[in-house]
Every structure is written in C-alpha cells, then in structure tokens.
Amino acid sequence: MFCAVAASTPALDIANVSYSYGARLALDDVSLCVSPSSFTVLLGLNGAGKSTLFSLTTRLYSIPSGRIRIFGHDVAREPRAALSRLGVVFQSRALDADISIQQNLVYHAALHGISRSRAIVLTEQVLRQTGLADRAHEKVGSLSGGQMRRVEIARALLHRPKLLLLDEPTAGLDVKARADILDHVRRLLIEQGVGALWATHLIDEVAPDDDVVVLHKGRVLAQGSVTDVLIATQESAIHAAFARLIDNAEEAEAAS
Numbered sequence: 001m002f003c004a005v006a007a008s009t010p011a012l013d014i015a016n017v018s019y020s021y022g023a024r025l026a027l028d029d030v031s032l033c034v035s036p037s038s039f040t041v042l043l044g045l046n047g048a049g050k051s052t053l054f055s056l057t058t059r060l061y062s063i064p065s066g067r068i069r070i071f072g073h074d075v076a077r078e079p080r081a082a083l084s085r086l087g088v089v090f091q092s093r094a095l096d097a098d099i100s101i102q103q104n105l106v107y108h109a110a111l112h113g114i115s116r117s118r119a120i121v122l123t124e125q126v127l128r129q130t131g132l133a134d135r136a137h138e139k140v141g142s143l144s145g146g147q148m149r150r151v152e153i154a155r156a157l158l159h160r161p162k163l164l165l166l167d168e169p170t171a172g173l174d175v176k177a178r179a180d181i182l183d184h185v186r187r188l189l190i191e192q193g194v195g196a197l198w199a200t201h202l203i204d205e206v207a208p209d210d211d212v213v214v215l216h217k218g219r220v221l222a223q224g225s226v227t228d229v230l231i232a233t234q235e236s237a238i239h240a241a242f243a244r245l246i247d248n249a250e251e252a253e254a255a256s
Contacts (some may be wrong), residue, residue: 002114009070009199010034010036010071010072011034011035011037011038011162011195012033012037012067012069012070013067013069013070013112013162014032014066014067014068015066015067015068015069016029016030016054016066016067017063017067018063018066019049019052019063019084021214025052025218026052027052029051029219030053030066030219031220032212033223034195034196036163036195036196037195039186039189040195040197040212040213041198041199041200041205041206041213042197042200043201043206043212043214043215043242044216045201048218049217049218050167051168051251053199053215054088054090054167056075057075057165058086058088058227059076060073062203063075069082070083070085071162084159084161085126085162085163085165086162086164086165086229087166087167087194088156088166089162089164089166089167089186090167091169091171093152094152095139096139098139098140099140100136100137100138100139101136101137102123102136102137104117104140104155105122105127105158106156106184108158109123111124112158119158123136123158126154127154129152130150130152130154132147132150145173145177146173146180148164149169149177149181150181150218153184153185157192161194162194162195163193163195163196163197164189164196165196166196167201168199168200170200170202176234178202181256182255186207186208203239203242210237211223211225213225214223214229216246217253221248222245229241233245
C-alpha cells in the first residue's frame with residue numbers, strides 16, 4: 001500500500017472503517033491512504049460506497065468502527081484540527097443560485113471563522129485562479145454547470161486546505177466540461193501543493209501517474225499506483241484491470 005512507505009504523515013489515513021444502513025453493509029473494513037500532494041482516484045461503480053466514505057470523513061456521519069485521520073488528526077477526536085485541513089466538493093450542488101459568486105464564497109468563509117474583509121481578499125484570489133474573477137458579482141444561477149463546479153472548487157480552497165475531497169465532481173457535465181474541470185483541479189493542486197481524493201466511476205478520469213483505490217460494494221479491491229494495480233492484475237490498461245478486479249470479486253461472492 002503506497003502510504004505505508006511514505007516518509008511523511010499521510011494526508012488521509014482511513015483504517016478498518018465499516019458502516020451500515022440498517023441491515024445493508026455499505027463499507028466493509030475499509031482501509032486506504034492518500035499521500036500528501038498526491039492525486040488519488042477513488043474508483044468505483046455507483047453504489048460502491050464512495051459517498052458514504054466521504055460522509056464519514058467529513059463528519060456528516062459518525063464513525064461507528066475504525067478510524068479516520070487527516071494529517072495525523074483523528075476526525076472523531078480532533079474534528080476542528082482535522083477538518084481545517086480539508087476542502088470538500090460534494091456531488092450535489094451546494095451553491096445558492098440567487099446570490100452572487102462572491103456572496104456565496106464570503107458566506108462559506110464565515111463558517112470557517114474568516115472575517116469579511118479577509119474573505120473578500122481570499123475570494124478574489126481563488127476566483128482569479130479559477131478564471132472567474134470578472135464574474136464575481138454575477139448570480140451563480142447565470143453560470144454553466146462547469147463554471148458552477150469551478151466556483152465550488154474555489155470555495156473548497158478558501159481556507160487553504162492541504163487536502164481536497166471531490167465526490168463525482170464531473171457528474172452531469174459534458175465531455176469538454178469534464179476534461180476542463182479535471183485539468184483545472186490537477187493544475188491547481190500542482191501550483192498549491194494540495195493533495196486530492198477524486199471519487200469517480202469514470203475510468204477515463206484516471207491518469208497513468210495517479211494513485212488509485214478500487215472500491216466495490218464497500219470493499220477495497222486494490223490500491224497503489226496505477227502501475228502497481230496493472231502489475232497485480234497482469235493487465236496492460238487500467239480499464240482492463242478494473243474489470244478484472246470487479247469480475248473476480250463477483251465470482252468470489254457468488255461462490256461464497
């Protein structure tokens with residue numbers, strides 16, 4: 001596992017986490033790591049447990065078993081220290097369409113205890129990075145889907161986190177907008193030294209030099225660099241490796 005040999009404290013360290021919705025087991029003893037400043041893809045089909053894992057990491061749900069740490073800070077025991085280092089882009093839209101981009105970001109900054117004057121400065125900075133500085137006073141409702149995602153990413157970066165969680169951030173976007181958002185996030189992370197856990201069911205969003213975690217029906221089937229996963233599955237492409245892992249898991253489940 002790629003975090004096991006990291007010299008520094010993992011950006012995200014999830015150990016033996018399980019979670020159930022009543023009788024349905026959504027996560028089954030999940031352990032994974034994200035290294036600092038890395039781009040890690042959490043790859044899984046719809047229903048794999050990606051959103052549940054994000055809900056636990058962000059404390060929307062309490063953690064019934066296992067442990068989650070962000071840069072060494074336990075999410076359950078040190079929530080303020082842990083979450084201050086985390087920025088989140090959820091799959092569902094979370095912007096107020098009836099107010100301006102700037103107003104959305106300033107309001108979000110207040111939730112992090114950032115003063116209005118400081119928030120306006122930070123808002124200008126992050127909007128400049130996202131190419132939307134000239135539209136700061138326009139209502140969010142006037143933006144395209146891809147532009148709204150850029151605003152949500154800018155909002156997640158306002159408090160200068162060191163790790164971003166992005167849950168299906170290209171959902172509902174066309175091919176060009178998807179590629180633009182992916183390129184935009186990769187560039188921002190390189191420029192700012194921020195790590196990312198990018199959850200998706202779209203295999204073409206995985207780059208050859210990414211780290212990857214394959215999650216299926218609440219279980220981690222593989223994790224490591226793309227090269228590590230290809231070697232382990234004896235495949236030459238990530239889509240084939242993913243298909244083999246899923247097929248093997250389904251066959252094992254059917255046989256049990």
